[in-house]
Amino acid sequence: MQTRDRLSVDASTAELLRELVAHLRQNRTQLREEWAQRITEAQLLTAMTKEEVFAEATSVYDNYVEALSTGTFEALQAYARNLSERIIPRGVETHEVVGIVLLLRDVLARSLFGKYRDNFDKLNRILDAYEPAANRIANTVAVGFVQERERIIRQQQEAIRELSTPVLQVRERLLILPIIGVIDSQRARQLTEQLLRGIRTTRAKVVVIDITGVAAMDATVANHLVQTVEASRLLGATVIVTGLSPEIAQTLVNIGVDLGKMNTVGDLQGGIEQAERLLGYKVIPVVELSATT
Amino acid sequence: MFDEVIVPISSDLDIVAARQNARSMAAKLGFAPIDQTLIATAISELARNIVRYAQHGEILLKVIEAKNSSRGGLMVVARDEGPGILNTQQALEDGYSTSGSLGLGLPGAKRLMDEFEISSAVGKGTTVTVKKWLKSL
Amino acid sequence: MEVPILKQGEVLIATIQAALTDNDLRTFRSALLDHVVRSRSRGIVIDVTALDVLDSFGTRTLSEIALMTRLRGAETIIVGVQPEVAFAMVQLGLTLEGVTTALDLEEGLAYLNRKAKNLRS
Numbered sequence: 001m002q003t004r005d006r007l008s009v010d011a012s013t014a015e016l017l018r019e020l021v022a023h024l025r026q027n028r029t030q031l032r033e034e035w036a037q038r039i040t041e042a043q044l045l046t047a048m049t050k051e052e053v054f055a056e057a058t059s060v061y062d063n064y065v066e067a068l069s070t071g072t073f074e075a076l077q078a079y080a081r082n083l084s085e086r087i088i089p090r091g092v093e094t095h096e097v098v099g100i101v102l103l104l105r106d107v108l109a110r111s112l113f114g115k116y117r118d119n120f121d122k123l124n125r126i127l128d129a130y131e132p133a134a135n136r137i138a139n140t141v142a143v144g145f146v147q148e149r150e151r152i153i154r155q156q157q158e159a160i161r162e163l164s165t166p167v168l169q170v171r172e173r174l175l176i177l178p179i180i181g182v183i184d185s186q187r188a189r190q191l192t193e194q195l196l197r198g199i200r201t202t203r204a205k206v207v208v209i210d211i212t213g214v215a216a217m218d219a220t221v222a223n224h225l226v227q228t229v230e231a232s233r234l235l236g237a238t239v240i241v242t243g244l245s246p247e248i249a250q251t252l253v254n255i256g257v258d259l260g261k262m263n264t265v266g267d268l269q270g271g272i273e274q275a276e277r278l279l280g281y282k283v284i285p286v287v288e289l290s291a292t293t
Numbered sequence: 294m295f296d297e298v299i300v301p302i303s304s305d306l307d308i309v310a311a312r313q314n315a316r317s318m319a320a321k322l323g324f325a326p327i328d329q330t331l332i333a334t335a336i337s338e339l340a341r342n343i344v345r346y347a348q349h350g351e352i353l354l355k356v357i358e359a360k361n362s363s364r365g366g367l368m369v370v371a372r373d374e375g376p377g378i379l380n381t382q383q384a385l386e387d388g389y390s391t392s393g394s395l396g397l398g399l400p401g402a403k404r405l406m407d408e409f410e411i412s413s414a415v416g417k418g419t420t421v422t423v424k425k426w427l428k429s430l
Numbered sequence: 431m432e433v434p435i436l437k438q439g440e441v442l443i444a445t446i447q448a449a450l451t452d453n454d455l456r457t458f459r460s461a462l463l464d465h466v467v468r469s470r471s472r473g474i475v476i477d478v479t480a481l482d483v484l485d486s487f488g489t490r491t492l493s494e495i496a497l498m499t500r501l502r503g504a505e506t507i508i509v510g511v512q513p514e515v516a517f518a519m520v521q522l523g524l525t526l527e528g529v530t531t532a533l534d535l536e537e538g539l540a541y542l543n544r545k546a547k548n549l550r551s
Binding site: 192200 | 517
Binding site: 153 | 323
């Protein structure tokens with residue numbers, strides 16, 4: 001559901017909300033105190049000090065009432081993400097954030113019961129006005145928190161991916177990327193990214209991509225392979241593909257690749273030797289070497 | 294962070310502004326650097342279309358949420374009231390040239406993003422809507 | 431915004447900045463060709479390290495520069511393409527085919543030096 005920016009209300013509901021907001025602002029100090037106490041009793045936000053809880057409680061309260069007052073939730077969303085950014089590193093968890101917002105909703109609701117207890121009809125109408133807004137607020141804050149958490153998790157995943165790379169540096173300026181098993185499009189993309197970054201950091205001039213261990217490739221993955229070769233060239237590196245099976249060769253031809261233009265060698269060993277030649281190393285057979293000593 | 298930004302497009306400088314805005318929104322949303330580049334590149338192509346063919350238009354950048362989950366994403370709407378495209382199907386098929394002067398950048402934007410929609414009427418204008426979603430964790 | 435073009439022996443070095451507009455690129459292309467003609471350079475290194483996006487227009491311009499300098503007997507090398515940028519480019523089918531590329535300025539200059547040496551020997 002696309003978040004609508006404004007809660008649509010009719011004139012009478014708007015009037016009730018105004019009355020409600022006035023009440024909440026008037027009793028701000030008392031209600032905020034009550035809420036803070038409930039938070040402590042529920043043992044929430046234990047990772048934060050009392051002063052911190054009070055400070056955050058104050059801004060949450062004010063933002064809450066502001067959202068009720070304007071009927072728009074953009075500012076609240078921004079605030080929720082901001083708040084999350086601050087408290088997540090402190091170890092605050094999702095259930096705590098949801099918990100404190102629900103507690104605030106309850107504290108305010110009870111305050112309304114108290115104020116309008118002599119006018120049942122009015123109380124009903126005020127609650128009718130309050131509830132959708134309060135629920136929307138709880139939702140907005142919770143989702144904001146979860147999204148911020150996910151953003152952080154993504155960042156961490158990215159960092160882990162960068163550390164755990166299958167790209168191997170065997171010599172100066174030479175990288176090997178052995179691919180084994182089944183690769184799907186997503187993994188292929190990951191490998192390409194890692195390889196390109198590897199080329200940059202190790203200043204590789206030649207890359208050997210070994211696909212001996214890959215049984216088959218669909219057209220999409222084959223395309224990724226071609227793109228990897230092209231992208232590596234943009235970084236000044238030559239790619240040698242080794243271990244190309246007849247089946248995969250066919251797949252490549254099917255997607256329009258000119259195999260004549262692609263640098264391929266039968267096996268990994270041969271590929272490394274060719275790479276070394278390209279890099280200017282002289283490949284001397286061991287027998288010859290021992291003969292000269 | 295603002296959930297919605299509108300970048301007016303009428304000059305070269307605006308193309309740069311549009312893609313810089315897009316990149317920073319994508320970064321704040323949690324898109325990986327590579328996806329930020331894909332998004333910025335797609336927007337560069339769409340913004341350029343507006344400048345080249347319609348002279349004026351706007352690019353709307355909006356944070357969106359998937360229908361049945363809370364998965365987030367970025368929506369880009371490139372709007373103009375320019376000459377419009379007679380045959381959008383063909384515009385997409387003609388493909389981008391690596392060296393030619395043709396290529397409306399539309400196939401490019403389509404390739405780089407997850408969803409692509411175009412509506413255009415000759416004499417009325419063109420609206421291109423593209424979306425990119427955050428991958429599930 | 432003007433792209434600085436430096437002369438180092440027979441080689442011209444141009445460093446492209448991040449927020450370059452289409453017009454800036456066109457201006458650069460003319461300025462570079464001017465330089466090539468006036469200085470009779472044999473090689474040009476265009477450093478795009480700072481570019482966070484290289485789209486169809488940018489790629490086309492670089493290809494055109496490479497072609498035009500070749501007509502003048504000079505070779506243009508593009509260096510510094512960022513990994514993410516290279517990835518996006520190939521997704522769009524922009525491969526800079528026929529244009530020499532190298533990892534960075536150092537590699538680019540080394541290539542041109544080797545080439546010059548080979549020509550002389």
